[in-house]
Amino acid sequence: MKAGVKGRSVLPGFGISMGFTVVYLSLIVIIPLAGIFIKTAGLSWGDFWDTVTNARVVAAYKVSFFTSFAAAAVNAVFGLLVAWVLVRYNFPGKRFIDGLVDLPFALPTAVAGISLTTIYSQHGWVGSLLEPLGIKVAYTPIGITIALMFIGLPFVVRTVQPVMQELDKEIEEASVMLGARRLTTFTKVIFPELLPPLITGFSLAFARGIGEYGSVVFISGNMPMKTEIAPLLIMSKLEQYDYKGATAIALVMLVISFALLLITNYLQWRSSRRMIKA
Numbered sequence: 292m293k294a295g296v297k298g299r300s301v302l303p304g305f306g307i308s309m310g311f312t313v314v315y316l317s318l319i320v321i322i323p324l325a326g327i328f329i330k331t332a333g334l335s336w337g338d339f340w341d342t343v344t345n346a347r348v349v350a351a352y353k354v355s356f357f358t359s360f361a362a363a364a365v366n367a368v369f370g371l372l373v374a375w376v377l378v379r380y381n382f383p384g385k386r387f388i389d390g391l392v393d394l395p396f397a398l399p400t401a402v403a404g405i406s407l408t409t410i411y412s413q414h415g416w417v418g419s420l421l422e423p424l425g426i427k428v429a430y431t432p433i434g435i436t437i438a439l440m441f442i443g444l445p446f447v448v449r450t451v452q453p454v455m456q457e458l459d460k461e462i463e464e465a466s467v468m469l470g471a472r473r474l475t476t477f478t479k480v481i482f483p484e485l486l487p488p489l490i491t492g493f494s495l496a497f498a499r500g501i502g503e504y505g506s507v508v509f510i511s512g513n514m515p516m517k518t519e520i521a522p523l524l525i526m527s528k529l530e531q532y533d534y535k536g537a538t539a540i541a542l543v544m545l546v547i548s549f550a551l552l553l554i555t556n557y558l559q560w561r562s563s564r565r566m567i568k569a
Contacts, residue, residue: 292391294552322547326539330534330535330538331535331538331542336388338535338540339467342533342536342539343539343540343542346516346565347365347515347519347524348524348540349498350517350520351360351520351523351524351540352544354418354432354517354521355501355517355522356501356547357432357434358435358436358439358500358520359439359497359500359501361436361496362436362440363443363493363494363496363497363520364493365436365440365445365502366440366444366446366447367447367489367496369444369491370444370446370448370492370496373392373444373448374455376451377448378455378456379455387535392445392447392448392449393445393486395443399454399505400442400503400506401429401506403442403506404438404505404506404507404508405507405509405568407434407437407438407441407506408429408510410507410511411428411429412429413427415429416488429510429512430510430511430512430514430518431512432518432527433516434510434511434518435507435511435518435520436513437510438503438506438507439499439503439506439507440505441498442499442503443497443500444493444496445493446495446496447493447495447496450486450488450489450491450495451485451486451492454485454487454488455485455540458481458484462480463476463481488558489557491559492558494552494555494559497551497555498548499553501521501544503522508520508523510521525541528540532566
């Protein structure tokens, strides 16, 4: 065999499996997304611009993206803490808490929304305690952020936890033996290893929050210009048979979400390269 010529794979079936992969991704992902572009193309540029720059639509964009980003940022911090506790410590009820992390995956989003609204409303368990302090949670952006924190936490924990379990403790011990303090060991040895999966978990939680509907629609109050989210506005357009308007709003969300995911993937790639060079 000549140098530079790659031999055939030991495992057969690449052509068939690749074909199924392309067909499956096309049917489930590419074609539906292409349909958004095709449907929106039926609008003139003026109609499209008027639709996506309407004051109510812009306000819904701001609520959706701001609360999703805030919830993902909070989950990045506390998700890392939860993963740290589950990996590094043994305590009674550990398996129960570990299973509890996945509850938002299994729980219907509508049930989560109703439960959070009941707890954080003015007469709820938590809301009644916050009301005398002048803090209103339900039917405010704060309530939306809490709902998105609830559904986004597992994404951070489950992406960071496996990497944390594979960390070589001998490197940490060597750092301590060389005189490094605990904070220095964490920031210089441990955290660089956790940064790529942490960015991945953040981006997944952020992407899920942007499109979340069921758990948010109850606690948000759906007040236009204040707590109305973009997915709800899309549903309203569909109920009015304004399909082109709905796809126009969805197209803007798709483009912005894709751009943000590209940025987070780039940051993850940069952090991985730095870790390899180090």
